[in-house]
Amino acid sequence: MAETLLVVRGLAKSFGALRATDGIDFEVREGETHAVIGPNGAGKTTFIKQLSGELRPDAGQVRFAGEDITALPAHRRSRKGLARSFQITSIYRDFSALDNVALAVQARAGHSFRFWRPAREDILLTQPARQALEKVGLGARADVLAANLAHGEQRQLEIALALATQPRLMLLDEPVAGMGSDESQRMIELLASLKGEKTVVLVEHDMDAVFSLADRISVLVYGRIIATGTPAEIRANAEVRAAYLGEDL
Amino acid sequence: MLTLLPPVAAALQEPFYLDLVRKVMIFAIAAASLNLILGYGGMVSFGHAAYLGIGGYAVGVLAFYGTTSGWVQWGVAIGASALVALAIGAVSIRTSGIYFIMITLAFTQMLYYLGISIEEYGGDDGMRIKARSDFSGLIDLGDPVAFYYLALVLMLACLFLVHRIANSRFGMVLRAAKSNEPRSRGIGFSPYAYRLVAFVIAGAMCGLAGAMFANHTSFITPEFMHWTRSGEIMFMVILGGIATTAGPLLGALVLLVVETLLAGWTEHWQAILGPLLVLSVLFFRRGLAGLMPGGKDG
Numbered sequence: 001m002a003e004t005l006l007v008v009r010g011l012a013k014s015f016g017a018l019r020a021t022d023g024i025d026f027e028v029r030e031g032e033t034h035a036v037i038g039p040n041g042a043g044k045t046t047f048i049k050q051l052s053g054e055l056r057p058d059a060g061q062v063r064f065a066g067e068d069i070t071a072l073p074a075h076r077r078s079r080k081g082l083a084r085s086f087q088i089t090s091i092y093r094d095f096s097a098l099d100n101v102a103l104a105v106q107a108r109a110g111h112s113f114r115f116w117r118p119a120r121e122d123i124l125l126t127q128p129a130r131q132a133l134e135k136v137g138l139g140a141r142a143d144v145l146a147a148n149l150a151h152g153e154q155r156q157l158e159i160a161l162a163l164a165t166q167p168r169l170m171l172l173d174e175p176v177a178g179m180g181s182d183e184s185q186r187m188i189e190l191l192a193s194l195k196g197e198k199t200v201v202l203v204e205h206d207m208d209a210v211f212s213l214a215d216r217i218s219v220l221v222y223g224r225i226i227a228t229g230t231p232a233e234i235r236a237n238a239e240v241r242a243a244y245l246g247e248d249l
Numbered sequence: 250m251l252t253l254l255p256p257v258a259a260a261l262q263e264p265f266y267l268d269l270v271r272k273v274m275i276f277a278i279a280a281a282s283l284n285l286i287l288g289y290g291g292m293v294s295f296g297h298a299a300y301l302g303i304g305g306y307a308v309g310v311l312a313f314y315g316t317t318s319g320w321v322q323w324g325v326a327i328g329a330s331a332l333v334a335l336a337i338g339a340v341s342i343r344t345s346g347i348y349f350i351m352i353t354l355a356f357t358q359m360l361y362y363l364g365i366s367i368e369e370y371g372g373d374d375g376m377r378i379k380a381r382s383d384f385s386g387l388i389d390l391g392d393p394v395a396f397y398y399l400a401l402v403l404m405l406a407c408l409f410l411v412h413r414i415a416n417s418r419f420g421m422v423l424r425a426a427k428s429n430e431p432r433s434r435g436i437g438f439s440p441y442a443y444r445l446v447a448f449v450i451a452g453a454m455c456g457l458a459g460a461m462f463a464n465h466t467s468f469i470t471p472e473f474m475h476w477t478r479s480g481e482i483m484f485m486v487i488l489g490g491i492a493t494t495a496g497p498l499l500g501a502l503v504l505l506v507v508e509t510l511l512a513g514w515t516e517h518w519q520a521i522l523g524p525l526l527v528l529s530v531l532f533f534r535r536g537l538a539g540l541m542p543g544g545k546d547g
Contacts, residue, residue, distance in 0.1 A: 054431075073434070073439075074434045074435060075433075075435075075437050075438055075439045076437075076439075078436055079437045083436070084435050086431075086432075090432045091432065092425055092428040092429050092432060093429070094428055095424075095425070095428060099421070103421055103433075103436065104436045106422070107436040107437035107438055112418040112421070112443070113419055113443075114417055114419055115413070115420075116413055116414075116417055117418070118413070118416045118417065119416060119417055119418045119420070120416065125418075161432075161435075161436060165437060
């Protein structure tokens, strides 16, 4: 069995009386695509924010590559190789696509207290950035202002941003959300092309995406994980079916 | 064009223009420094005149105690401004939005009232500086033409420096944090240190402008640090076009020339300038630099 990259134990976070995450135990193996699904309000976003470091848990522990990262803020986790894409597209809208990704490359290239050489002419930044854009299918759109990209392209750009930080684990928060069927098909193909190369935690509502991409699925309901298993196991799980109120999985 | 002004002004026997343009160039340096943090960094400092004052007082106070060496005076002006910017920035940059505006304003008001309260240096009457900064005979600031060219060279150097910084790796991090801070944290940047360093560079550069301004007027007064002065510098940046290389110069030029023209015409010039400023913000959203071909640079 592959090595376990991310281990979460007893993760809890409350907002007043609401227990958004209520003692989550969760593991991600190196190399797998692990989907997290659950009905609306199950605490998925709260959960992923605690993984990325945007929210501090009330209790519990997050271990990444053997190291306790529970107390680390988001930018430090990112430096350790935990990249995150946002549910609502988060890019530098007033930068070109290439500048967006070059900045993510720069984040990986040590400190940025370099004041003189133009960053845009720095091949150490632009070359890996172009590669990441090619990878997500935006190679021809490098010089377009991010704000002027189509919605689907912006989502692809966000994946490129995450890729460019050379992460060991990518947290993808609903990458297919709000996409037309063509766009979402392209995104699913892109994510499929990452399988085996990257370890991915995929939070997603789109069941087509989840069942075609995931190696394993965890089901989050009312802040707890009620089941983890292969897509086939999850499909057959009675408790999961009940949680989804008989919806077809 | 600016290099040709001194001989032309001499031929026309209008030294006043030399004086005006020198002031424009000094303020272009102040505006360029503010542009670094406001235009590129998104830090709306409403207290940038503080460094104009510190630079000016460094020259004036040292001259008061008999130190007329320009190297020392201007060095202290830059160094002291950088230190004060470090202290103010370390506190202010933890806040954002309206709180940042208010806290930078508050710090500058403290310095303004400090200037008023120290009777030894003239209090609110200000203090005359007897001799201009002395650069070991290399440049004679008493010579208007020499001072003019020095201001020109320093201004071009400062505009170029801000341009280089803004497009360097450092500048890209600064601009990214302005554009989308959560995204920056998401890819691994904590903006605080970058913002603070930019704030210190801007303070130091504006301190230089203050030292020059004190030599320009041969006089220092707490008015250097008055909040309207901060507003004036900020307006130059916005009028000229935020986050553009030449914007600070264009903004300083237009604002000071219009100010001078109106002041020569009526004593109620501020009543006319105010609406003009409002209209220019409404109609030149991207500033004067945005109107020029190739002026809309990053």
